[in-house]
Amino acid sequence: MAGDKLFPFVTTDVALFTLDGDALRVLVVKRTNEPERGRWALPGGALKPSLDEDLAASARRVLAEKVRFDIPYLEQVCAFSGRDRDSRGWSISVLFYALLPKDRIDAVAGHKTEAIEWVDPDRPGRELAFDHDRQLAEALAQLRAKIEHDALPLHLLPDRFTLTELQRACEAITGEALDKSAFRRRLKLREGKEFVEVPGEFAEGAHRPAQYYRRTRGFRF
Template sequence: MSEEKYLQNYKKTLFESPLLTVDAVLFTYHQGDLKVLLIERSNHPEKGKWALPGGFVDEKKDRSLEDTVIRILKQKTSVEPPYIEQLYTFGGPDRDKRGWSVTISYTALIAHQACRSHIETVSNVDWMNVARAEKMELAFDHQQILYRARERLRQKALYSIVPAYALPETFTLPELQRVHEVIIGKPLQKKSFRRRIEQANLLIDTGEKRSEGGRPAALYRMREKSGDYTFVRNLEQ
């Protein structure tokens, strides 16, 4: 049989296949806390429980899995987050009551203000303190997904400046350090933190300053691709 003939006769639906979803762990930083976006489920299964934003691949619209997660997050927040990274794919017979299922999970970061107004208008979507969310009973295995995203973000905070994507486009170094400290869970040496960022030339000084009751701090913006940079040495663990 030729390949053409094979493909003509091939019917995907003939084979039983796990249920496939895409979920996102969207973090932000606001008022000293790391927060995660949760949705209160209005449909079965797991109706009424809080869950990570997620959904199905739309074979018509989506050209990639990243398209899917971006589409889902835009639905919930009205904006596209500046940082998205695939986290892990979870699969098993029991994680969803509908049967053997697989979810491709993503970690994303966004500035709180970028989607605040939109989220405030919707009742079943909300930012929740990560510490609190981790203790809650979330839908499906979303607690496990959140935990893994949290751990990965903690690692990234030790060897990259990816956490900067949880801040607005311009930010000060003390602000960025605070985000890292919240994620890592312990204070960092100011000098070490600043030295490595300066040496790697990851930020652009906007020339502006912002005052918070003391000496005004310089406002920076990320240089292109700075999220990809990894320091060769971790901060103290």
């Protein structure tokens, strides 16, 4: 049985982030099974060694039940573990975070009778099941640190995007307004390597049309 004296019970959980307008959101699902039935949690599920190549594949399989779209970016956060975090016994949950492009928010749906909601990761508005409040805080801290150390969250954006959208995405994650000209200077160093112009394509705006850009094939978050 799971969580017995010899073998821990292993799950993967995923903090799936996206943007709703200019606001950072994370997916929570209402649990339809015991334990903690009826409570909200990050999506997750048991590792299946016969099906899963490794833990990342397991997290992708679990996510595939909720998201009808191939998630471009998934990163391991860390493992949570111990005797008491899950009533099924000694358990390990390996946490990942994933980024969903903002124009794909409709590709996400609950599995069977499961309710889903996109919530503010800083204020999910409910106490999450298991240790998922701590998991969410850790995933968010890791995503923020990455942006503060200058990574560009291009996976949160549609296939083509403007530099203003990119700035808004960074601001949504860190919660801090960026100076436009300093941000543009920073971007100049990455243009050509991480993202490139889409020639002749412009977004209509209140002012003049804005150039569209896209990720390069070699882009790594």
